[in-house]
Amino acid sequence: DSGVTQTPKHLITATGQRVTLRCSPRSGDLSVYWYQQSLDQGLQFLIQYYNGEERAKGNILERFSAQQFPDLHSELNLSSLELGDSALYFCASNAGTGYTEAFFGQGTRLTVV
C-alpha cells in the first residue's frame, strides 16, 4: 500500500459528460501529480500541484482541470468527455521537491461509452 488513495476505482460514463476523480496523497506529502495512461501507452504527465498551487503543467487538454484543496487532497475534472479519454488516471504524491521518488495510487479506470 503506497498510502495514496484514489476514488473511484472504476468509472463508466457517456460521451459529453463530466466526471471528477479524487486523490488523497500520502500523509505529509505536499505535492500531487496526475498522469494519464491509455491502453498500451506510457504514463503521460498531466499536471502537478504543490501545497495548493499549480506547479507544472504537461499536455493537459483544456477540457481537463485540477485543483488541490487546503487539506491537500486533489481533484481532476474531466469534461465534455470523448471516447479517446478512456484511460487509467493515476495520482502520485511526494514531498514536493520534484526530485524525489513519487508514490502512486491504484488509479481510476475511466471508460467513456
Place this chain on the structure above:
Amino acid sequence: EDQVTQSPEALRLQEGESSSLNCSYTVSGLRGLFWYRQDPGKGPEFLFTLYSAGEEKEKERLKATLTKKESFLHITAPKPEDSATYLCAVPSTGKLIFGQGTTLQVKP
C-alpha cells in the same frame, strides 16, 4: 528536450534465466533516476532511486545500476512473480518523465 528510452520493449525469460533491462536518458543535469514496477491495471510501485553514476541498489532478485548515460535493472534467477512492466523515470522541471517500459514475462 528531456527523454527516457527503455529497451527491450518486451522480454521473455525462463524461470532462473538472468537478464538486464536498459534505460537510457537524455536530461540536462541528472538529478535522480527512479525504477518502478507496474502490474496490469495497477499503479506503478516504487523500487529504487539512484542519484549518481556508479551507484547500485538491490532488492531481492533485482539490482539497479547507474552510469552517466543509462541505467540497468539486472534480474537474477527470475521467478514467474517477477512478471510485470518495469518503468524508469527521471525528474524534469518538477515532474517525472517515464520511459515506455519493458514488459517482462517469466515462464515457469
